[in-house]
Amino acid sequence: MVDTLHRLESLIRSRRGAAPETSYIAKLASKGRAQIAQKVGEEATETVIAAMSGDPKALTDEAADLIFHLLVLLDDGGVALDDVLAELERREGVSGLEEKAARPT
Amino acid sequence: MVDTLHRLESLIRSRRGAAPETSYIAKLASKGRAQIAQKVGEEATETVIAAMSGDPKALTDEAADLIFHLLVLLDDGGVALDDVLAELERREGVSGLEEKAARPT
Amino acid sequence: MVDTLHRLESLIRSRRGAAPETSYIAKLASKGRAQIAQKVGEEATETVIAAMSGDPKALTDEAADLIFHLLVLLDDGGVALDDVLAELERREGVSGLEEKAARPT
Amino acid sequence: MVDTLHRLESLIRSRRGAAPETSYIAKLASKGRAQIAQKVGEEATETVIAAMSGDPKALTDEAADLIFHLLVLLDDGGVALDDVLAELERREGVSGLEEKAARPT
Numbered sequence: 217m218v219d220t221l222h223r224l225e226s227l228i229r230s231r232r233g234a235a236p237e238t239s240y241i242a243k244l245a246s247k248g249r250a251q252i253a254q255k256v257g258e259e260a261t262e263t264v265i266a267a268m269s270g271d272p273k274a275l276t277d278e279a280a281d282l283i284f285h286l287l288v289l290l291d292d293g294g295v296a297l298d299d300v301l302a303e304l305e306r307r308e309g310v311s312g313l314e315e316k317a318a319r320p321t
Numbered sequence: 322m323v324d325t326l327h328r329l330e331s332l333i334r335s336r337r338g339a340a341p342e343t344s345y346i347a348k349l350a351s352k353g354r355a356q357i358a359q360k361v362g363e364e365a366t367e368t369v370i371a372a373m374s375g376d377p378k379a380l381t382d383e384a385a386d387l388i389f390h391l392l393v394l395l396d397d398g399g400v401a402l403d404d405v406l407a408e409l410e411r412r413e414g415v416s417g418l419e420e421k422a423a424r425p426t
Numbered sequence: 427m428v429d430t431l432h433r434l435e436s437l438i439r440s441r442r443g444a445a446p447e448t449s450y451i452a453k454l455a456s457k458g459r460a461q462i463a464q465k466v467g468e469e470a471t472e473t474v475i476a477a478m479s480g481d482p483k484a485l486t487d488e489a490a491d492l493i494f495h496l497l498v499l500l501d502d503g504g505v506a507l508d509d510v511l512a513e514l515e516r517r518e519g520v521s522g523l524e525e526k527a528a529r530p531t
Numbered sequence: 532m533v534d535t536l537h538r539l540e541s542l543i544r545s546r547r548g549a550a551p552e553t554s555y556i557a558k559l560a561s562k563g564r565a566q567i568a569q570k571v572g573e574e575a576t577e578t579v580i581a582a583m584s585g586d587p588k589a590l591t592d593e594a595a596d597l598i599f600h601l602l603v604l605l606d607d608g609g610v611a612l613d614d615v616l617a618e619l620e621r622r623e624g625v626s627g628l629e630e631k632a633a634r635p636t
Contacts, residue, residue, distance in 0.1 A: 253368075257471025260467075262467075275395065279395055284412075292372070295380050305325055359576055367569060463583055480608075485608045509587075
């Protein structure tokens, strides 16, 4: 059983090389990394604004947009979702995810 | 079997009310929504910079930071991870995730 | 003699209430603060990407976009350009602008 | 008579090569472009949050921080404040700053 994010990652991989006019993913991927990164920045700002507006539906939608575009950026940068999840697991293992509290700022 | 992100969500829920000095999550949550949202914005910028620097390890680390802080923001905003995943599923169902291509910009 | 930014501020004030279809400023102002703030976030991300790309012309253009949209946001938020310049002057006066070095982080 | 932003630009130029421990500007400049760009992203997020919070004093302070760090980034990227002001003037000259309204999105 594959979960939502892994299935989404597979979809991105299968579409990124398609004709740009046939797919949003292909269109975005064809624009290159700067444009994909730009979308991540935009969606993060929209997520921040939705959170500050106190609108759970908007926050849900913008978080979905942010995660989707982050997955496209990871794919473009040669990073697998599992690499990111492994990093999150590693931190949790080290110190119950609290290691950051001890980091110098 | 619970996956990494759901386990992380549970951890955030269990720690958010703890004494701030005992937990990074509790400390962040105690600062309120604006500070949590600020962290999401910061981590998104770091993710953008890591992607533009072409450093897969940095991109992995910053994406992990971004997802972690996004989960804290969702928790603070009363949104469950499953709500966001359901929204991603819904879009995929509508049109293989390509609905956005047809949206007016 | 009025400088560029003050003249731009006056232009924004004179246009913000115009019919949205006649002016980019009026169109943006009519969308409300969240949309104006969103543009500031977008232009900041574009500025970051231009800087990381090492392209001075792109950095110039994006910085111009960022300042322009920041002026629209200040206007919408009831803050005058002179208030921001006075704050910059104040910090410079305190300690040659270096006060931040002494701030706890 | 030199205005605030030009004086600030001169200050940045004079301090950027100083010993990092003697000056916030020197310390930041010594960290390199990615860290300076990161600060611009952070201050933009803080500006967005201050605007959404409806707090004019916070918006004033964050806009000052954003402009200050933008000037450091421009300096690091080899762009003069006058280049950015000239670009803003150019756009105003073309169409009363409204050219963007006619741009394809």
